[in-house]
Amino acid sequence: MAEWRKVKLSDLWIESKIESVNPNSDKRITVRLNVQGVEKRPDRNDEKGATKYYIRKAGQFIYGRQNFHKGAFGIIPKELDNFESSSDIPSFDINKECNPEWIYYFFKQGGLYKELEKYSKGTGSKRIHPDKIGHLEIPLPPRKEQDKILNELKLQEKKISELFSIDNKNENYITKLRQQILKEAVQGKLTKQDSKEESAKELLKKIKSGKEKLIKEGKIKKEKPLPLISDDEIPYELPSGWEWVRLGDICRLITKGSSPNWQGVNYIEDKDKGILFVTSENVNSFNLKLINKKYLEKKFNEIEPRSILKKGDFLMNIVGASIGRTAIFDLDIEDANINQAVCLIRMANSLIDSKYLLNFFNSTICINYMYDKQVDMARPNLSMGNISQFLIPIPSLSEQKRIVEKVDKLMTDCDELEKQIKENQVNSEKLLVAVLKESFEK
Numbered sequence: 001m002a003e004w005r006k007v008k009l010s011d012l013w014i015e016s017k018i019e020s021v022n023p024n025s026d027k028r029i030t031v032r033l034n035v036q037g038v039e040k041r042p043d044r045n046d047e048k049g050a051t052k053y054y055i056r057k058a059g060q061f062i063y064g065r066q067n068f069h070k071g072a073f074g075i076i077p078k079e080l081d082n083f084e085s086s087s088d089i090p091s092f093d094i095n096k097e098c099n100p101e102w103i104y105y106f107f108k109q110g111g112l113y114k115e116l117e118k119y120s121k122g123t124g125s126k127r128i129h130p131d132k133i134g135h136l137e138i139p140l141p142p143r144k145e146q147d148k149i150l151n152e153l154k155l156q157e158k159k160i161s162e163l164f165s166i167d168n169k170n171e172n173y174i175t176k177l178r179q180q181i182l183k184e185a186v187q188g189k190l191t192k193q194d195s196k197e198e199s200a201k202e203l204l205k206k207i208k209s210g211k212e213k214l215i216k217e218g219k220i221k222k223e224k225p226l227p228l229i230s231d232d233e234i235p236y237e238l239p240s241g242w243e244w245v246r247l248g249d250i251c252r253l254i255t256k257g258s259s260p261n262w263q264g265v266n267y268i269e270d271k272d273k274g275i276l277f278v279t280s281e282n283v284n285s286f287n288l289k290l291i292n293k294k295y296l297e298k299k300f301n302e303i304e305p306r307s308i309l310k311k312g313d314f315l316m317n318i319v320g321a322s323i324g325r326t327a328i329f330d331l332d333i334e335d336a337n338i339n340q341a342v343c344l345i346r347m348a349n350s351l352i353d354s355k356y357l358l359n360f361f362n363s364t365i366c367i368n369y370m371y372d373k374q375v376d377m378a379r380p381n382l383s384m385g386n387i388s389q390f391l392i393p394i395p396s397l398s399e400q401k402r403i404v405e406k407v408d409k410l411m412t413d414c415d416e417l418e419k420q421i422k423e424n425q426v427n428s429e430k431l432l433v434a435v436l437k438e439s440f441e442k
Contacts, residue, residue, distance in 0.1 A: 010134030013092035109436035188239035248388030257338030
């Protein structure tokens with residue numbers, strides 16, 4: 001068997017520089033990042049200028065000078081034969097003793113392309129010029145052996161890709177399963193009702209009585225009565241003993257935050273001298289993301305009291321793409337503030353299980369209802385008036401707790417399934433790396 005040898009890249013390729021006589025903006029090539037291949041560039045009208053374009057041929061190796069180290073390289077497919085690109089996306093004719101795909105997989109194996117940034121040059125946007133990497137040596141077996149190895153390599157890649165596809169489908173399935181669990185939970189389909197328990201109607205009477213007491217004590221203001229719930233509004237039939245209620249009728253406070261004039265200017269690192277500032281990017285579905293906490297100088301005269309948080313408050317995003325994401329503020333701190341993109345919902349008392357309500361807020365039933373009530377479709381946002389009129393399905397407190405327990409159990413099962421899927425993905429990635437590495441070792 002013929003020996004493998006080390007060959008410089010410059011001895012294997014020659015940059016193709018066939019200039020396009022009649023440049024055509026409809027026949028342009030682009031190279032995707034993360035080794036995602038070569039494709040036709042989306043159509044756009046380029047302004048005529050001094051930029052030169054060059055004819056590219058199927059089977060040529062091609063890369064983006066600015067993003068080679070980010071995986072922008074590949075082999076030009078047959079359907080893009082005679083397409084064009086500028087000198088910033090050079091292509092190369094490969095010596096017959098080397099399969100172009102051998103070079104492609106050489107840079108792909110072990111993520112070797114990520115190490116190429118050190119060869120980039122330039123004062124502004126750095127580029128990797130061919131003459132800067134021509135000295136790189138490639139292990140090169142005879143052409144027939146290359147072809148054999150590549151065929152086996154692509155077969156293994158296909159099998160691993162199929163495993164990834166199955167894992168991705170399973171991940172999507174689990175995402176849908178989680179939402180189905182929440183949907184059935186707030187429809188009363190996950191647990192059995194107990195007719196001996198106190199009905200939701202009696203529970204709501206207690207909540208109303210408690211709110212009236214708070215009003216008499218001057219702890220909350222009396223609000224304008226919310227409209228009665230009409231039959232046309234009810235989205236689905238509830239089990240016996242459950243009741244629909246408007247959110248505002250069971251809350252002590254519904255308000256959006258405030259954004260002081262100094263927001264974004266005086267962030268400080270010392271939490272002892274600042275106020276934790278919670279924005280919509282910190283409010284995830286079910287939990288807060290506070291890895292990078294933001295603190296603002298203590299200027300209480302500039303903060304409205306309504307936007308100061310208390311442990312147990314619900315925080316709901318009410319603006320933009322993250323509309324509807326809801327979490328509970330569960331920190332034991334006194335100084336925390338929210339901005340205008342977040343709504344604070346504070347319950348009147350503990351007669352509604354907070355986790356039950358959190359499950360409802362993050363269910364598709366509630367999210368879809370929110371989008372139906374958007375004030376501005378150009379930039380989705382929810383008004384406090386609409387939020388206060390949300391319809392909430394309420395069972396007895398005991399039933400709420402059973403539902404939470406059942407949902408927690410099922411979500412734990414989903415977590416375990418996701419963990420297994422991620423482990424499969426990691427193992428598949430390791431397998432692919434090993435297969436690629438082994439292919440270039442001799």
